[in-house]
Amino acid sequence: MIMIRSRICDMLGIRYPVFQGGMAWVADASLAAAVSNAGGLGLISSINAGTEAVRAQIRKCRELTDKPLGVNIMLQAPNAGEIAQMVVEEGVKILTTGAGSPAQYMPMWKEAGIKVIPVVASVALALKMQAAGADAVVAEGAESGGHVGELHTMPLIPQVVDAVDIPVIAAGGICDGRGAAAAFMLGADAIQVGTRFLSAEECNVHPEYKEKILKATDISTIVTGKSLGHPVRSLKTPFSKTFARMESDPATPQEDILAFGSGALRKAVQEGDRNGSYMAGECAGMVKRIEPAKTIVEDLILGAEKVMRSVASRFE
Secondary structure, eight states: OOOOOOHHHHHHTOSSSEEEOOOTTTOOHHHHHHHHHTTSBEEEESOSSSHHHHHHHHHHHHHHOSSOEEEEEETTSTTHHHHHHHHHHTTOOEEEEESSOOGGGHHHHHHTTOEEEEEESSHHHHHHHHHTTOSOEEEEOTTSSEEOOSSOHHHHHHHHHHHOSSOEEEESSOOSHHHHHHHHHTTOSEEEEOGGGGGBTTOOSOHHHHHHHHHOOTTOEEEEOGGGTOOEEEEOOHHHHHHHHHHHOTTSOHHHHHHHHTTHHHIIIIIOOTTSOOBOOGGGGGOOOOBOHHHHHHHHHHHHHHHHHHHHHHTO
16 A cells, blocks of 8 residues: 655654645635644745734644644745744744745754755756755746746656755645646655645635636636746736736836736735736646645545556556
């Protein structure tokens, strides 16, 4: 019988090698605690109305679970330095980071016994993070929702696995047991899932956001922001289509485009606004129902085990 467990489970004290993505404005105490209680690793986003609001979410999460939990820190955020210090004060032991290098904070975090897991989109960045002292990396392919890189998951994961000695968590386009099994077969020690958790009962996004995810198809996402140096994958909506038109028009000042997009994710998450940015990965078309986070975690792992048993039996 196949039992999926990896060195990342022992490193972090989790039952299943499943990370919930630290989605900005989405990943709060409710969702993170539900995933951690299910045996995965729940993450709280640091983009959540300021440093003290994030501190409050960490404390609330601890009231909801006694299992390991983490915080995702966006290093380009204006308050990144404050968040970096606050997680030490709060005794957080697991961090994922994105949008920059965590090198300047590494000594402080290591002294506090924190496991640091940066998100990377290339082999070069993975090697840089390993050299900086990262305990693992999340290798995220361009199929993912939100900010994306150039490389896609299938070629990215094995190249990062071959390049580094630390554990690799695969992300980007993983939505069910088939995707999880593929990631493990490519050498990943764990998976990170974002889009499917948008449909979790414990996810507090606006009902309109969940409805859009449930209605998505295989061609429902679009990448905008490439010309600005910050490509983002989201659902095709009046907002994203307008953004794409503005971006493709040489006569539109970059300042106007940035102003149009300002606060768009928060509008989608909290208000269900048609002028919001509904970030989602290419696998959104595979999400068909709202269900508990526990069901999602177990479906990912049990589904992967089923797929791997089935594949193994074909080649006996």
